[in-house]
Amino acid sequence: MAPLADSLTPEQVTLTRLEEQLVWYDKKSAVNQSRYRSLRILTIVFAALIPVLTTAPEIPQGSHIAAGLGVLIAIIESVQQLNRYQTNWTSYRGTAEALKHEKFLYLAKAGHYLNDPNPQTTLAERVETLLSQENVAWISGTSKPDAASGAKTQ
Numbered sequence: 598m599a600p601l602a603d604s605l606t607p608e609q610v611t612l613t614r615l616e617e618q619l620v621w622y623d624k625k626s627a628v629n630q631s632r633y634r635s636l637r638i639l640t641i642v643f644a645a646l647i648p649v650l651t652t653a654p655e656i657p658q659g660s661h662i663a664a665g666l667g668v669l670i671a672i673i674e675s676v677q678q679l680n681r682y683q684t685n686w687t688s689y690r691g692t693a694e695a696l697k698h699e700k701f702l703y704l705a706k707a708g709h710y711l712n713d714p715n716p717q718t719t720l721a722e723r724v725e726t727l728l729s730q731e732n733v734a735w736i737s738g739t740s741k742p743d744a745a746s747g748a749k750t751q
Contacts, residue, residue, distance in 0.1 A: 611721040612700075618728060619696045626689035633682035636673050643670050684738065692731045699723050 605613065643666040650656055650663035677683070702708040703720045710716040 607721075608717045611717055611724065615696060615700055615720070615724050618724070619693055619700065622689045622693035622696065622731075626686055626693055629682045629686035629689060632680070633677065633686055636677050636682065640670055640673050643667075643673075681738065685735075688731065688734060692727060695727050696724065699727070 647663045647666055650659035650666070653659055656662075699720060703710050703716060706716070709719055709723070713719050
């Protein structure tokens with residue numbers, strides 16, 4: 598169980614927040630990468646099977662199976678577009694790497710923190726700026742009008 602925030606120093610609060618967010622973005626990046634790659638592989642395999650199924654007379658119901666694979670490809674591509682796995686993967690990875698960068702510089706007392714009279718405050722502000730930028734990017738990406746329908750996606 599995590600200690601109460603009241604019993605932590607400001608530095609501990611900042612580093613705890615940084616570490617929790619770093620773990621979250623790292624995990625979410627990995628999940629989105631895995632989903633994106635898995636669905637892309639399925640799409641490639643299904644697409645490669647369609648010509649075989651439609652041209653091989655020895656495969657019973659080949660054209661029906663090929664049609665089903667075409668439907669599955671359309672569904673997979675729609676799910677990918679809707680859930681933005683590739684975009685989220687790269688965005689979350691970028692945020693995780695930026696958080697790692699800030700953590701390293703802070704702990705090494707380098708970069709922005711080298712001559713800073715209050716490095717903990719600077720770290721807190723920089724971490725929150727990174728998280729705010731990610732949130733703004735996510736919100737703007739999920740509320741773009743859908744070009745096909747004119748409706749906003751959510």
